Amino acid sequence: MTKKWMTFLLTGVAAASLAACGSQETASSQGTSLSTPAANQQEPAAKPSLPSVFQTSVFLGDSITEGLSFHDVLDEANVAAGAGKTAEFALEDIDDLVKRNPEHIYIQLGSDDILWPVENPVAYALDQYAKLIGQIKEKLPNAKISILTVTPVTAEAEKKEPRYNTIGEYNQGLKELAAKEQVEYIDLSPLFAGRSDLHDADGIHFKAEFYPLMLEFIKNRQK
Template structure:
């Protein structure tokens, strides 16, 4: 009988200690409290980053072609901050002036040219730059307080250039954009350094881009909208 009481006492004591240990469990292992790793993941999640970009560029409009359209397609920016579409050229962008004026942005980034250099005319660059200049003048007239910045045509992969040799004219076209920006006394930003370290940012066609390209692009431009 005495031995049975001793065993019972030991079992009760062990059970009590186990309960005490559970009650003193560190907060980091409590299911209701996320671990430091989980908190860090949440803080750097794509959703949180996208939200910060949308806030930073809330008074901005990106005017451009299908490359630019990727900003809203990948939900990096809201559609209200992107005025772009596939096949858009400097000439076609003239039709967007009324809509651009309606949005009344403080900052306008223009990224056109990837379709212009493919335009079936004797001198695509000259033709495009002429319309580009007209576009800039119309924006200055309608939105005199807006800050305008031209963005370069992004390079394509070697395979894409092989399939469409006219892409070899991208560097020459970008030089024309720089000269235009200088002449019009507006901003100019070269985007090529973003993709100078590899091709992992490209989509499968070697022309368009994955979401992380747009994050890097906005990182490069964010100081211009502060």
């Protein structure tokens, strides 16, 4: 009788042990399933690339602006710029702009204008700038126009070419012109706050890393 009773007890202990193991496996399985939804969460949508953001835009300007395509930040189709370009010379680009038919035109001219050998380069350049805007409005009435400020030069560059000290005066003139013509004025000066590493060796042009910063600044401003 005692032997039978011991056998019954051992059988009960074994059954309880198997039940406990089964409970642990169930809990483990449940624990795994709790983490599954997090694993299946969708990744956040990727930010659109800068070329796609500005795919219907054209940047019209001088060699400063030309850096956008030179450094492969934007396609050449989105940049109409070249060394020595002034507001007066840009009037010759109107037909090309019409062919491209952009929705948005960003104008960045002035670095060469203020060096023009006339009595008052700033006044002369602003007069040509007004003519340029007028031509764009006439030929591309649906295009949005934004004026970008002339970028600063380093102290060393200004020392070599003192006429660069009129950049501030010229930008103020551009601000007033934008208000008069009812076009957008974008002041790029915040980009240079605390940054002395963006200029190229000549102190006038810019390293490749400047251009994505400029486009991000413009894009964020226009949200």
